[in-house]
Amino acid sequence: MQPLKYRPWNLEFIDSPVRVDHLQIRLANIWSEALPVLATESEEEVPSLLWGLDPIFSAFARLYIKDVQEMKESKQVPGIFFYNRHPVRQVDILGTVVLIKERDACYTYGVDDGTGVISCTCWKNPLAQQRSLSDFRPHPSTSSGLDLAEQIRKLEVAVCQKTRLEIGDTIRVRGCIQIFRQQREIKASMYYKVDDPMCEVLISRMLELPHLYRDIYDQPFQLQEEAQSQGAAYMLGSITELSKKIRDFLLKNKIQSFYQQELETVEALVSLVKEDGPRTAEQTDSKDGPCSKLIRDSFTEAIKVLQKKGVLFQKSKNPQDMYFVTEQDKELHKVTLEVLRADCKRPKYAEKGCHLNYILNCIQQRYSPFVSKDVIHCLLDWMETNSDVVTTMEGYYTVF
The missing domain is CATH 1.10.10.980 (CST, Suppressor of Cdc13 homolog, complex subunit STN1, N-terminal domain)
Structure with a gap:
């Protein structure tokens, strides 16, 4: 067996707001010795219909952030990336929060694992945002058995504590990779604060990743x-x-x-x-x-x-759940028309209409966050065929 090669450690994260103490430096040195070299990717992509034969495609790949940033995007399907010919669409990362930006609907966390930093978009919980921890006061139980209300209160407290993070906290994020404003980021489907005062979880991940790279990720995806x-x-x-x-x-x-x-x-x-x-x-x-x-x-x-x-x-995201036909979904049509009719009256959109990305954002907030850009594009094309909307210029739509 050939000896593993290692990457030099990237010290860019020292400029982050997190205070770098002796423990972090020691952990980073351990981590740097465990980083395998990024495998050379083949220029040829595996046909998209065969991606499902690779188990990594359906799993959350536990990769270093450096590799997430450097993977090549597929030329066949946007949003799919290749590591050593393995198709990757969703990842699982663990690191330290070094940056927090709060927006109306989400938080953007800068996560550093010692190899690089990546932004993670984590959507807010609407119910948790309306209440603080002091609101979750225990209620006197009226029965001697299991109090359902009390169990729900405890669950709400746990969710609230796990989703409120500060600079220096350890966070675990699972989600898909996307490109926003020419920068690669992770759109989280699940995230939570990791209580790890002794750094046991971080060390466990450091020891696990070299084996995953050697046994799985660095083994090229080959078909018979x-x-x-x-x-x-x-x-x-x-x-x-x-x-x-x-x-x-x-x-x-x-x-x-x-x-x-x-x-x-x-x-x-x-x-x-x-x-x-x-x-x-x-x-x-x-x-x-x-x-x-x-x-x-x-x-x-x-x-x-x-x-x-x-x-x-x-x-x-469950493939066993119901499928909806874009061109036949009356509720989706109704919401889309309401968005266009309301916003096209505003001076900002009165002349050239609303952009496709803006319409997508409104539909995801009002109808379903799982509606994709392709769905909205297909819907608007169909509505334009039926004279419900009209295209003012490429990517812009308005109503009569």
Whole structure:
């Protein structure tokens, strides 16, 4: 086995507002000795339809912040990054808060793990913001059994304490990587303050990461030639055709929402999935049978294609939850028209209308934070076809 190579430690974080004491310097020196070199990335990207074969794509990758900042973004799908040919869309970082910026709807924390600093956008809890810790006073219990109100109060106190951070606190953040104003940042789906007075959690992460890099991240993502040639060719043609038929079926029948299991019972769509297509060992050994596994996987990939185009969206991150059809969702149409009609009357937007990003931000606040830019773009194109909105210039929309 070849000896590990190490990176030099980056001392840029010393300029941060956090006071660097002897303990931090010792921890940073330990950490610097455990940093493996960033693996050389191949110029060729793995086809997007095959990303799901890499377990890292569906997991929260525990990477150094330096690597999060330096990973190359995919040319196929924005928001996906590659480390040593591994597709990465969400990360798990642990570090020290060195910067805090408060906005109306979120906090922006600068997080430093000793290798670099990255901004993390963490959304506020509306209920917690309206109350302070002094508001969570215990109420006298009227029963001898379990008091549900008291348990809820304790939970609220814990949430409030874990989501209020100060400079120097240790924070753990999970979320997806995004680029905002030419700067890479993490849009948190989960974050909390880590109570770590003895630095046990930090040291544990320092010892864990070198093993993850050596055994997983630095091992290049490789596919079997047979699966890459035959499987990719079959999937590209079949999935593309299936996604078109699914969209036509949903629009023709004016379906506003559905579950994936419901689509898998439509005979006209199931018949498009070729039973003689290539199958993996996992599909062959499936208890449900190779045919049902192939059907489920094909529908899952076809729905992902439609989601990337903005045709479908969800109001949660659980793929088992309900899907909504963008062009048929009346509530989404109503909210979008209300935003445009109200804001286009303001002098700022009266002449050229509202920008796509502004509309997206309003929809995420009023309707659902899981609505993507592709969904709004698809919706506005459809509304323009129906003369509900009009484009004043590229990316700007208004109403009559």
